[in-house]
Amino acid sequence: KNFSALEVTEQYLKNIKEKNKDLGAYIKTTDDIALAKAEERFNDKAIPMAVKDNINVCDVATTCASKIFKSYIPSHNATVIERLNDHCLLLGKTNMDEFAMGSSNETSAFFPVKNPWDQRRVSGGSSGGSAAAVAADLTCFALGSDTGGSIRQPSSFCGVVGLRPTYGLVSRHGLVAVASSMDQIGTITKTVEDSAYVLSKIAGRDKKDPVTTSNKIEDYSAALKGEMQEVRIGLPKQFFTDYTHSEINKKLNKAITTLEQLGAKLVEVNLPHIPYSVSAYTLICAAEAWSNLARIDGLRHGEKTFEEDYLKNSIQSRTEGFGVEVKRRILLGAYILNSSNNNDYYLKAQKVRTLVKKDFQKAFQQCDVILGPTTPSTAFKLEEKHDPLTMYLHDSYTTPVSLAGLPAISLPCGQDSKGMPIGLQLIAPAFSEGILFNVGNNFQ
Numbered sequence: 001k002n003f004s005a006l007e008v009t010e011q012y013l014k015n016i017k018e019k020n021k022d023l024g025a026y027i028k029t030t031d032d033i034a035l036a037k038a039e040e041r042f043n044d045k046a047i048p049m050a051v052k053d054n055i056n057v058c059d060v061a062t063t064c065a066s067k068i069f070k071s072y073i074p075s076h077n078a079t080v081i082e083r084l085n086d087h088c089l090l091l092g093k094t095n096m097d098e099f100a101m102g103s104s105n106e107t108s109a110f111f112p113v114k115n116p117w118d119q120r121r122v123s124g125g126s127s128g129g130s131a132a133a134v135a136a137d138l139t140c141f142a143l144g145s146d147t148g149g150s151i152r153q154p155s156s157f158c159g160v161v162g163l164r165p166t167y168g169l170v171s172r173h174g175l176v177a178v179a180s181s182m183d184q185i186g187t188i189t190k191t192v193e194d195s196a197y198v199l200s201k202i203a204g205r206d207k208k209d210p211v212t213t214s215n216k217i218e219d220y221s222a223a224l225k226g227e228m229q230e231v232r233i234g235l236p237k238q239f240f241t242d243y244t245h246s247e248i249n250k251k252l253n254k255a256i257t258t259l260e261q262l263g264a265k266l267v268e269v270n271l272p273h274i275p276y277s278v279s280a281y282t283l284i285c286a287a288e289a290w291s292n293l294a295r296i297d298g299l300r301h302g303e304k305t306f307e308e309d310y311l312k313n314s315i316q317s318r319t320e321g322f323g324v325e326v327k328r329r330i331l332l333g334a335y336i337l338n339s340s341n342n343n344d345y346y347l348k349a350q351k352v353r354t355l356v357k358k359d360f361q362k363a364f365q366q367c368d369v370i371l372g373p374t375t376p377s378t379a380f381k382l383e384e385k386h387d388p389l390t391m392y393l394h395d396s397y398t399t400p401v402s403l404a405g406l407p408a409i410s411l412p413c414g415q416d417s418k419g420m421p422i423g424l425q426l427i428a429p430a431f432s433e434g435i436l437f438n439v440g441n442n443f444q
């Protein structure tokens with residue numbers, strides 16, 4: 001039976017009503033908008049979607065899961081929303097780590113997102129709401145943002161497909177910026193095919209985001225049908241270490257065997273500077289976040305408790321409005337950009353970034369796609385990781401891709417002995433999402 005847009009929408013809204021109270025995946029649902037559009041599209045196709053709450057939808061609050069944005073209502077659509085408007089309808093805005101800073105969704109100022117596979121565990125972050133919503137059938141697909149792993153890591157934790165496109169493939173106009181040299185909007189879906197479909201709608205030049213490419217976009221539906229013969233899969237030894245849980249390594253090895261049986265050639269590659277990625281990422285991310293968040297002074301985004309003294313007002317809003325993790329990064333950014341420290345931290349981090357990029361360039365002379373884990377462990381328990389450094393290290397396998405601006409996809413590849421999903425990460429050269437869809441679809 002072919003379901004109408006209205007029937008599908010009503011079913012998702014019912015699922016949300018039943019499960020969202022426990023999971024906390026949505027901050028806000030937009031039932032009226034969804035139903036009105038579904039009715040209008042009764043005989044047509046309109047795909048229900050969820051949108052991370054740092055992507056602007058006109059006339060719907062954007063909170064970034066922060067108290068400081070609690071009354072910010074944007075007056076424009078993000079470019080991705082404009083591009084999806086003819087194909088999709090909005091079910092609601094999804095929960096996230098505050099200002100996309102975090103790996104567990106516990107830094108949301110409202111409530112954490114619980115993992116649909118085991119509600120004692122985290123959903124991952126920062127796009128945890130989007131990943132949990134897809135995993136729990138609270139939407140057909142979701143948009144997320146990935147600066148250092150925020151699409152791939154929660155997708156891995158929730159057993160769904162998470163794509164971080166190449167830096168510059170998808171417009172960020174209307175995305176609240178954290179670290180502009182790495183921020184990227186991407187998709188969270190159940191299948192590789194869905195990911196390719198949504199990407200084909202949102203990719204491409206937008207003059208409102210000057211880093212977007214003018215190149216012709218690949219034909220992703222053709223890529224999905226690609227064969228595996230002659231595909232060279234690079235295996236870097238830096239991705240297969242004891243730091244990763246042994247059950248994950250085991251499942252990855254099984255996946256590698258499957259891919260080899262499908263016709264792929266395996267190649268050993270070397271990415272010697274990968275181990276320095278988290279350090280470089282943490283510094284660059286903090287420096288850029290400090291700069292981007294400077295404009296959030298409590299006056300421009302709805303919180304107009306204006307006192308005559310601008311500085312006093314701004315300090316008070318920021319003190320009350322930002323959570324601990326956001327403040328930690330603002331302070332770190334301010335510290336490393338202080339003129340007396342400039343060369344010690346920020347420039348060194350940029351040099352590491354160049355080395356990581358060169359590692360990938362060299363590796364891609366020998367292979368078409370690189371394979372590794374998405375995360376060193378599966379979803380951990382809520383409130384388990386108190387130490388920020390331990391949390392940052394959790395991004396060891398996702399941050400190198402962000403530093404290099406490359407596309408990567410996280411695919412489900414089995415479960416650990418506790419029944420939690422394991423993610424496999426495929427990385428491609430810039431603007432080669434097609435090979436990710438080719439290998440991903442053959443594997444899935």
Ligand code: GLN
Binds near residue numbers: 102126149151
């Ligand atoms: N977990 C990473 C961080 O805390 C990634 C965040 C992101 O990609 N937005 O920075």
